[in-house]
Amino acid sequence: MTLTELFPLLLVGIIIIAVAVLFTFIPVMLWISALAAGVRISIFTLVGMRLRRVVPRMVINPLIKAHKAGLGVTTNQLESHYLAGGNIDRVVNALIAAQRANIELSFERCAAIDLAGRDVLEAVQMSVNPKVIETPFIAGVAMDGIEVKAKARITVRANIERLVGGAGEDTIIARVGEGIVSTIGSSHDHNKVLENPDLISQTVLTKGLDAGTAFEILSIDIADIDIGKNIGAELQIDQAEADKNIAQAKAEERRAMAVAQEQEMRARVEEMQAKVVEAEAEVPLAMAEALRSGNIGVMDYMNLKNVMADTDMRDMISKLSKHENDEDDNDSK
Template sequence: MEVPLLLLISAALLLGVLGLLSSYLSLWLQAYVSGVYIGLFPLVWMSLRHVNPKTVVRVKIMAAQAGLADIPLDELEAQYLAGGDIHRVTLALITANRARISLDWKTAAAIDLAGRDILEAVQVSVTPKLIYCPARGIEELKTLDGVAKDGIQLKVQAVVTVRTNLIQLIGGATESTVIARVGQGIVSAIGSCDTYRQALADPAVITRQVLAKGLDSQTSFAIVSIDIARIEVGENLGAKLRLIQATTDIRIAQAVAEKRRAMAIARQQEMVTLTKENGARLVLAEAQIPPAVSEAFRVGPFRHATRRTRAEHRVLATRGLRKRGSLRRGPSVVPAELSEQIELWESEGGTLYGKSVRHIAPADRL
């Protein structure tokens, strides 16, 4: 009873091992028939290292059938474990080999691990790619707008033909940089035209200037050609800017004039205020005249002068009577009242025609 049981256990183990190895055996046989020599146990070790043996065998067969140099199995496993796509890398190598493009496994693997699509890069290097400038799908930017020296705006759409520069693929600028550089070059080329008619007559003037600047430097692409797909005349920005400048100048002049007018009005108000102030001072000064005159008549020199003036008037009045015949010529006696006034006048220093009344001839006194 024990012998048959051991045989059954052995048979079961053998069948399990054969069933386990059957998948690896089929892969080994497929590789062997295709001219790729991979041991059976290395396929088993791949599974233990979490490497898909079917993918590795398929890649080895593709490379062998395409006539590529033998790719070491360790490098395939390392690329797989690093997260690379060994299938696309192998397809890229096959495409580059058919197109006579120099590309080895290490360079292709490095580009793949850097996050770039190596297969697409090789395909673009073989078949040039069209880049639209400006990029399509941007509603805000449908054309590249440049202004010529005469102030006329030109709206341009360009098509850039590029191919991949595999040497600069790692660390080189991407498609967005190429679009930006080409757009900048087109705008600059339009700005260098004397008139907009020059660009309309020969759009190649723009493309020649752009190509001469070497805009594909330090990029992942090599510019093959730049073609102007569309060019149209836009607005007269020069006239619009001049109009805006003139409007601004007018507003500045109006502001300056308004400032001067305000200053003149302020000055006028100051003069009106000053005039009123001086008028008030004049009124105050005039108001001080009557008290001053009154004071002068009361205690000042006008008191004696007034008395003398009255005496002079009396003497002159008497003389007027004499001339009219009221008084007779010759020695006459001055009335007592008038004589008292004359004495009072002379005592206070009064004179008549610069002489004392006493020294005037009697005929001249009256």
């Protein structure tokens, strides 16, 4: 086959490859779908999206949806939101839902809410259909020392104006919990709280707990209420136990001091007895020295011995008399 015969075949192949590349790079079918839906968009705009690394279908499909809903959203707005990392489809769905619910919501605010990380479609739906947040059991202690546990159901509605920068559900639960604890704590008798649990919800609602949050509190209902521990009695028991331990410690301290004083007195007595024994041991030596030196005579020494013997005899007689008197007293008893 000659070159002249191959040329038409090569030309056809090149045309087919060029058309395939063209249809791959340029979303012609998406352009046709947009035109069919009444969205006027240039083919060069789609090529520009490819060059800007924007997926055309991620912009065109929400644009068609917005055009059918009658929203005045432009391609540049959607494309810029896509490049900022937002979810175009969710933003358009939120705008459509807000329009159907007669909620005033602009594209700029909707895009800001989406870029802030909040689910703007869920927020719009919550504005129409309020959400119920249930708290765990929150315990408070009344003035009579009885613990009261309460569980609340908080009905909230999303506040579109405060979605950017507003606090979330955790803040609502924390504030309601604080209000429940303070209301129970200010009650003199826990029975009043049990009889009128609506006092808790009324008191909490008057405090404006939704300030600075992304929600508007519609109602607070006490779902369940229960009695807990007798905290006052437990505190008194703990205080009594602490007082007892302190008294025992002080008594032990006094006993230890008494034992120490007794031991000190015994040591002093033993020391004095030792000194007496030591002094008595020196008496015979002193007497011998006195006899040798002539300070006393033998008769003086004998008279001293007689006096000592007489004194010992009298001591024995007095002890025997006392012993006999004690025996007579025992016999008489």
